[in-house]
Amino acid sequence: MDLLTLRSCTMRFGGLTAIADLSIGLAAGDLLGLIGPNGAGKTTIFNMITGIYRPSSGQVLFDGHSIVGLKPNQIADRGIARTFQNIRLFPSMTVYETVQAAYSKGVKYGLIHAVSRCGPFHTSEEETDRAIAELLEYFELETVRNEIAISLPYGQQRKVELLRALATKPKLLLLDEPAAGMNPSEKVALMGLIERVRSDFRVSILLIDHDMRVVMGICKRLVVLDYGVKIAEGSPREIQCDSKVIEAYLGEPTE
Amino acid sequence: MRLHKSGLMLIAAIVTGFAISRFEHLINPYYYQVLIYIGINIILASSLNLINGFAGQFSLGHAGFMAVGAYTSAVVTSQLHFASSSMLNTAAFSLALLLGGIVAAIFGLLVGIPSLRLKGDYLAITTLGFGEIIRVIVQNLDFLGGARGFTGIPKLTNFVWVFSTVAIVILLVSNLINSTYGKSFLAVRDDELAAETIGISSTRVKVIAFVTGAFFAGVAGALYAHFVTYINPAQFSFLKSFEIVVMVIIGGMGSIFGVILSAILLTILPEMLRSVAQYRMVVYSLLLIVIMITRPRGLFVRTRTAKQSVALKTLR
Numbered sequence: 001m002d003l004l005t006l007r008s009c010t011m012r013f014g015g016l017t018a019i020a021d022l023s024i025g026l027a028a029g030d031l032l033g034l035i036g037p038n039g040a041g042k043t044t045i046f047n048m049i050t051g052i053y054r055p056s057s058g059q060v061l062f063d064g065h066s067i068v069g070l071k072p073n074q075i076a077d078r079g080i081a082r083t084f085q086n087i088r089l090f091p092s093m094t095v096y097e098t099v100q101a102a103y104s105k106g107v108k109y110g111l112i113h114a115v116s117r118c119g120p121f122h123t124s125e126e127e128t129d130r131a132i133a134e135l136l137e138y139f140e141l142e143t144v145r146n147e148i149a150i151s152l153p154y155g156q157q158r159k160v161e162l163l164r165a166l167a168t169k170p171k172l173l174l175l176d177e178p179a180a181g182m183n184p185s186e187k188v189a190l191m192g193l194i195e196r197v198r199s200d201f202r203v204s205i206l207l208i209d210h211d212m213r214v215v216m217g218i219c220k221r222l223v224v225l226d227y228g229v230k231i232a233e234g235s236p237r238e239i240q241c242d243s244k245v246i247e248a249y250l251g252e253p254t255e
Numbered sequence: 256m257r258l259h260k261s262g263l264m265l266i267a268a269i270v271t272g273f274a275i276s277r278f279e280h281l282i283n284p285y286y287y288q289v290l291i292y293i294g295i296n297i298i299l300a301s302s303l304n305l306i307n308g309f310a311g312q313f314s315l316g317h318a319g320f321m322a323v324g325a326y327t328s329a330v331v332t333s334q335l336h337f338a339s340s341s342m343l344n345t346a347a348f349s350l351a352l353l354l355g356g357i358v359a360a361i362f363g364l365l366v367g368i369p370s371l372r373l374k375g376d377y378l379a380i381t382t383l384g385f386g387e388i389i390r391v392i393v394q395n396l397d398f399l400g401g402a403r404g405f406t407g408i409p410k411l412t413n414f415v416w417v418f419s420t421v422a423i424v425i426l427l428v429s430n431l432i433n434s435t436y437g438k439s440f441l442a443v444r445d446d447e448l449a450a451e452t453i454g455i456s457s458t459r460v461k462v463i464a465f466v467t468g469a470f471f472a473g474v475a476g477a478l479y480a481h482f483v484t485y486i487n488p489a490q491f492s493f494l495k496s497f498e499i500v501v502m503v504i505i506g507g508m509g510s511i512f513g514v515i516l517s518a519i520l521l522t523i524l525p526e527m528l529r530s531v532a533q534y535r536m537v538v539y540s541l542l543l544i545v546i547m548i549t550r551p552r553g554l555f556v557r558t559r560t561a562k563q564s565v566a567l568k569t570l571r
């Protein structure tokens with residue numbers, strides 16, 4: 001059974017149909033690439049999955065259960081985490097605090113313990129601290145742990161956002177153009193990191209990029225979207241030769 | 256580090272409270288009164304800071320919660336007979352403070368619920384209206400004295416009560432904000448949607464902030480009532496709410512120590528300006544304007560490094 005299934009999903013904004021009758025399946029452990037030209041509807045799919053938009057019609061199943069109509073935080077609780085195309089970090093927080101925020105749901109104590117600092121408070125905080133330190137090391141961010149996250153260089157901000165999503169211990173990670181704004185060598189490094197994250201954290205990934213060369217290397221399967229319609233699906237090799245895909249990308253500026 | 260600081264604060268405040276209470280009769284009654292007001296204002300501003308500064312929900316109804324606490328506690332103590340035993344007095348007053356806080360917290364819940372749907376200016380106006388509704392209702396309740404006010408409240412508030420509460424409020428707020436749990440408040444303030452996508456229920460955060468903030472505003476109201484011994488609805492108008500909001504803004508939204516300092520400053524300032532009599536409010540307002548122009552992020556907030564300011568600007 002698939003971990004995530006979109007069944008005939010349609011998303012309309014007034015007269016505009018951003019997503020039309022789209023079906024996608026993602027098996028546990030997969031790293032699926034979602035590509036398509038600007039405005040194809042990629043981000044809209046993420047917003048439907050994460051409960052920010054409610055599909056006009058169709059079903060979204062996660063782990064076999066419908067998640068349509070749930071609030072974003074409930075969907076996050078089920079095990080879906082995401083990053084944003086235009087990075088959304090918490091502007092007042094340091095890198096460490098940002099990851100802490102992701103842990104704030106998972107602590108083993110409540111409000112009363114937090115304000116009185118008794119009961120399981122200290123053991124839980126120490127546990128969280130160790131876990132965060134490990135994550136920061138994995139992402140090579142320990143040197144900037146006390147920097148305000150949004151003051152970091154762009155590439156590191158993307159990493160912090162990825163780390164924040166991962167810290168919620170998701171089953172499925174949705175990454176919206178994580179390589180945007182990076183130079184080619186940074187992109188290669190990031191793709192390597194994403195692949196490592198997938199196996200080390202045993203998380204399934206749905207990865208958006210509009211530049212298909214970026215994702216070719218790590219995704220075994222790609223879905224190509226154009227004007228809200230799935231125009232192709234298959235291995236990178238199949239996609240590259242697909243006439244519809246070539247047509248959709250014709251005239252696309254190369255970066 | 257901060258925990259250390261807040262723990263020391265708690266001890267220092269209670270010790271100071273006890274020490275000063277030994278010499279209460281020696282202190283000039285006017286200074287004594289100003290000190291009590293400082294304490295009450297710190298409680299009010301710190302609890303509003305939880306709602307406005309940490310959870311990011313701009314509330315203009317704090318005087319309403321204060322009124323609820325003041326009247327509730329006044330009713331409680333007027334029903335109890337005060338024995339000569341100070342132990343009994345202490346117990347009765349504790350009960351009155353607690354009930355004042357709890358009833359205010361219930362009202363906080365009622366305000367918290369509309370806040371789930373409203374943002375920014377709309378929320379500010381709604382909470383402002385809510386505070387005024389409370390005042391008007393009290394004004395029309397005869398058993399609370401109506402517009403004439405509630406008289407004969409026993410004078411039970413003293414240094415120890417006020418400054419122990421101050422210490423507790425500061426400790427609780429700082430413990431909360433410096434815990435992993437408390438980061439959910441800051442996350443909702445910073446970016447509600449991003450907070451939701453990491454599993455934080457913004458609904459929960461807002462309701463907790465309103466309920467806790469209202470609880471302490473209620474306790475502050477109860478302390479106030481049992482200090483002035485006479486309360487009337489006009490004391491809890493939106494002007495009082497504004498005064499508290501100004502303390503939070505001047506201190507720096509979400510800065511625990513900034514807000515304490517500004518509560519002290521803004522309690523003393525109008526007193527010092529008494530000498531210029533009729534120009535008092537003009538000077539006061541001018542000072543506020545100057546502070547806001549020169550230190551828009553709050554008087555006592557450390558200026559960020561240039562790099563951080565640039566990052567903040569690009570974000571907006």
Ligand SMILES: Nc1ncnc2c1ncn2[C@@H]1O[C@H](COP(=O)(O)OP(=O)(O)OP(=O)(O)O)[C@@H](O)[C@H]1O
Nearest residue numbers: 013018036037038039040041042043044045085210
């Ligand atoms: N909230 C909305 N209201 C109206 N239209 C919207 C909304 N969100 C998205 N759209 C429209 O839906 C279409 C798909 O947008 P979307 O952001 O999903 O594209 P995308 O594939 O992510 O593009 P890009 O590569 O530029 O990020 C666009 O035409 C966009 O204008």
Ligand SMILES: [Mg+2]
Nearest residue numbers: 042043044085
């Ligand atoms: Mg997009």
